[in-house]
Amino acid sequence: MTDPTDGPGILLVPRAAQPRVRWKNDGGWTTELAVRPEGAGEFDWRVSIAEVDADCRFSHFPGIDRSILVLAGPGFDLRVDGEPLAQLRLGDPAHPFSGDRGAACDLVGGPTRDFNVMTRRGRVRHTLTRTRAATLEHRPGLTWLVYVEGGDTLVAGVRATAGDCVILEHVPEDTFPVTLAGDLVLVRLEYL
Template sequence: MSGVQRFSRATLPVMPWKNGGGTTQEIASWPQGAALDSFGWRVSIATIAAAGPFSVFAGIDRQIMLLEGDGVRLFTHDGRIDQRLGVPHEPFAFSGDEAIDCTLLGGASNDFNVMTRRGQWRADVRVLDSASAIAAAPHGVLLALRGAWRLNDETCREGEGVFWADVAPQAWQAVPDGGSEHARLAVVRIVPA
């Protein structure tokens, strides 16, 4: 994987979780083909269909945000973390070292997940709702959450996006296509720690 590549949520492969509580669609990871214990960074979409523990990822910094659905409550049993993900498009950061448990706030939900190996990579995750210049980064993911977006020379409709890895730092001009007042774009810039 190198250069800029397009993707669509509709065609990403779906992998079941080991515990049966949901599924994952990987958008991109680095290095390409790295296992879950050796990636430098990974961006994916998960469907959480049942309550249960999150997998522990030692040495990994995580960010998660609700895409669709009723949402979830993430908590540790000692009370240090107790976070409701009930509002779409609001990133929440936590350590993958934590033993996080999850309960559903209703039915199943879809969540956007960014994981970076601590000490190697750092991710800046934000959501845009208007035209913006996105600072250059050597790795990253852009996902149209609502509406269509013009991303440099690419047009991405809702559920489509681009990712890039191992390139000269890539900057973007992001403009809602057609001036949609409800447009939203997930921006993940991944830079060396």
């Protein structure tokens, strides 16, 4: 299956344009960076930043593969049904888990902000990493979301500053490779 979106695109999503919405279970708030397809009842992929202010249950997302990465704050212990306890702390790698399972978190010292990626199993596969430098590969069916955590960076000719994200979808061959530097969170999304 290939990526169903049409046309080439390098899209800047400035911090001010990112909507803040309630969690699906109404337990907290998230800032939505991007979702595809937009406006559909069922997404192929969704990227957001959640505000976790208290111990809570996570929303249930059947058929969804998830990854989470602590952006700010002391972090939390993540309890996913049927899995060992995962201790998520600032600076740790992303933690993958299934949206099919019940999940809850216990804060370990105060409010925490985390970066979330969700992809529909069997349609899209993802990876989530934090980095200071990267070169992005290009090939059909591959989308990148670059979130600027701090400073600023130039992404395929588009300047992005702290809190902004840039989405690269169906970018022409001659645009790549794209080399990045800064405090970045990278999401690699591959349609199957």
